[in-house]
Amino acid sequence: MENGGAEMGRGDGNGQPAAAASYTYWVRETTADAAPLPLPKKLTPKDLLSNQSESPTLGSPWNKAGTWEEKNLNSWATQRIKELLKSVGTLDLSRGKAEISDVTKCVGDAFLVTVRNKKRVGYTYELTLKVKGEWHIQDEKKAVKGHIDIPEFSFGELDDLQMEVKLGEEKDFVQQDKVEIIRDLKKLFLQPVREKLHQFEQELKDR
Numbered sequence: 001m002e003n004g005g006a007e008m009g010r011g012d013g014n015g016q017p018a019a020a021a022s023y024t025y026w027v028r029e030t031t032a033d034a035a036p037l038p039l040p041k042k043l044t045p046k047d048l049l050s051n052q053s054e055s056p057t058l059g060s061p062w063n064k065a066g067t068w069e070e071k072n073l074n075s076w077a078t079q080r081i082k083e084l085l086k087s088v089g090t091l092d093l094s095r096g097k098a099e100i101s102d103v104t105k106c107v108g109d110a111f112l113v114t115v116r117n118k119k120r121v122g123y124t125y126e127l128t129l130k131v132k133g134e135w136h137i138q139d140e141k142k143a144v145k146g147h148i149d150i151p152e153f154s155f156g157e158l159d160d161l162q163m164e165v166k167l168g169e170e171k172d173f174v175q176q177d178k179v180e181i182i183r184d185l186k187k188l189f190l191q192p193v194r195e196k197l198h199q200f201e202q203e204l205k206d207r
């Protein structure tokens with residue numbers, strides 16, 4: 001404390017201690033080559049935009065943190081599945097032709113989940129497709145009516161898609177014709193239906 005006391009105790013020659021140098025005094029004595037003091041700057045709209053995050057948050061505006069959020073997509077999904085399946089068109093059977101005339105059952109759920117700022121989609125559905133067409137027996141054409149049941153299937157399971165075909169109560173067909181018609185409907189419609197559902201999956205992922 002000897003040196004310190006001596007330093008702080010230096011007087012002005014009249015026995016009074018000198019006042020310690022203040023911060024204001026130090027600033028006044030700064031040299032010309034010192035760094036300039038910062039000046040306030042008004043932000044422009046461009047500056048505000050540049051300060052925004054480069055990775056925008058997924059989900060609703062209220063969910064800025066990107067935490068769990070689930071969105072129901074049933075209305076869109078049901079309508080879109082019906083549209084796609086009705087667009088399959090007419091297929092040629094071994095002795096006739098047939099088409100999907102309606103989707104009489106389209107029951108299930110589709111959803112979009114945002115969790116930790118990542119998007120995940122999923123669905124589970126079961127379908128019944130109404131089919132109609134004609135079957136040729138020699139020179140005669142007979143109407144074919146029936147439906148295709150597709151048991152419950154989910155996202156990522158289309159490679160295992162199953163079909164069950166049932167014909168109406170047509171009395172004009174012998175058993176052999178019925179077996180052949182059912183075989184044709186199941187064989188010919190499976191792949192086109194699967195492709196349409198793959199398209200639905202992709203559209204769901206892109207939402």
